[in-house]
Amino acid sequence: MATLVEVTDAGDPRLADYRDLRDVSLRKHVEAEHGLFLAEGEKVVRRALAAGHPARSFLMAPRWLDGLADVLEASDAPCYVVSEQLAEEVTGFHVHRGALASLHRTPLPDLDTVLAGARSVLVLEEIVDHTNVGAIFRSGAALGFDAVLLAPRCADPLYRRAVKVAMGAVFSLPWTRLPDWRTGLDLLAERGFTTVALTLADDAVDVVDAVAGQERVALVLGSEGHGLSAEWQAAADRRAVIPMHHGVDSLNVAAAAAVACYVTAGRARG
């Protein structure tokens, strides 16, 4: 049973995990140093715990306690009970969904564990926007992808905003970091995946043709601004494009990911 602790001072050091949640650079630092991440809202908190992340603590306004009574019953972590105003003062924003939890990160699985049995995986090179990372996880999960691999510079899927947008998919879809950017796609190829880079390059083929007949496909996505690096475009087995209407630059990366996942999930098998 979680211990309920009423806190009335916004400066209370026990609330440190929840401080200034909108300050991205501060949070990156704090979360990395302490090996923690934040979950927001009853549904997401439940999914994070169910995925095996132990709670460090909870932060809730009184009216949210009932909804998570069973969760608190089953936990040994402290639950800080605060007014909604104090929650806003500490976190720096109005906590619409009431319940917050600070959870332990767990060691990332190794590549072969994540890829075991996988047929369709996403590889994200350098998506910098946490909203896009979350949206891509959600689309991947909804459309039947089996795993997500992140290059070293891709934004953190356990950052609060990504967790929220992914609606729990960062917990349901196996994922890990590639150990090294240069050799990242080679590791996929060695494991029998056809690596398909999404790009606007002139020699790109229609994504439908690029994935058709491929048993194992790794769909490779670049950054929001500049797309995939030249190195990864060259390293991929195939370069593919979603055919665009004349005069439009491109889909945004989350929309492109959704369409490419849809096409890949429905591909004819070899």
Add this chain to the structure above:
Amino acid sequence: MATLVEVTDAGDPRLADYRDLRDVSLRKHVEAEHGLFLAEGEKVVRRALAAGHPARSFLMAPRWLDGLADVLEASDAPCYVVSEQLAEEVTGFHVHRGALASLHRTPLPDLDTVLAGARSVLVLEEIVDHTNVGAIFRSGAALGFDAVLLAPRCADPLYRRAVKVAMGAVFSLPWTRLPDWRTGLDLLAERGFTTVALTLADDAVDVVDAVAGQERVALVLGSEGHGLSAEWQAAADRRAVIPMHHGVDSLNVAAAAAVACYVTAGRARG
């Protein structure tokens, strides 16, 4: 030639159009009352002007003047030149892209003008998030849709955030408001469109089958939280779903729109 006016006082009433850009409810009020909207960044400002929206004024830090020199040359509106710090003080955020413009809204076209020659259109019932509205416009434009129709309660495509995310698609893709929510879909049916409602309803068919062979398709999307209203689900000719992987609730509305547009744009013709 625009008159360059240096402004050093954040309280200067001439900067009223640019005040508190992050305060959504204030901005809705101000923009409606004055019939204005804001464009942010050189590219978007150019597209807004090219689409026929006269400028009320520009707001720029000195280093952005050169990039828009030709635009300022061709305009009669004042250009307020301010420090980046003053811009931040007035707008309430750091203006990464440097250039802002306040533009006149122009009267919305009537339905038949927007639908002339259209084969594929999007109908948005009550998308409340401006980012989603912008993303849907961008996907629609990229995937070859011809127009967008908005129910009375759908969020404003000319709100700054929507304009930015749409990357100009709110200017290139014809759009208007439906005059009335209740009769909205009937107006489409009367004009020969098969209305296809995206829903998770039990009787929904695969979207591929719903659009196949249809000459004119109106793809109908509901709100982020609760999807389409029961009224519009019943009023639509067909109810369609993007098949989801077991255990995942749904795609987010922007991802669903991208996939559904892709499928609809590539449908076999009747």
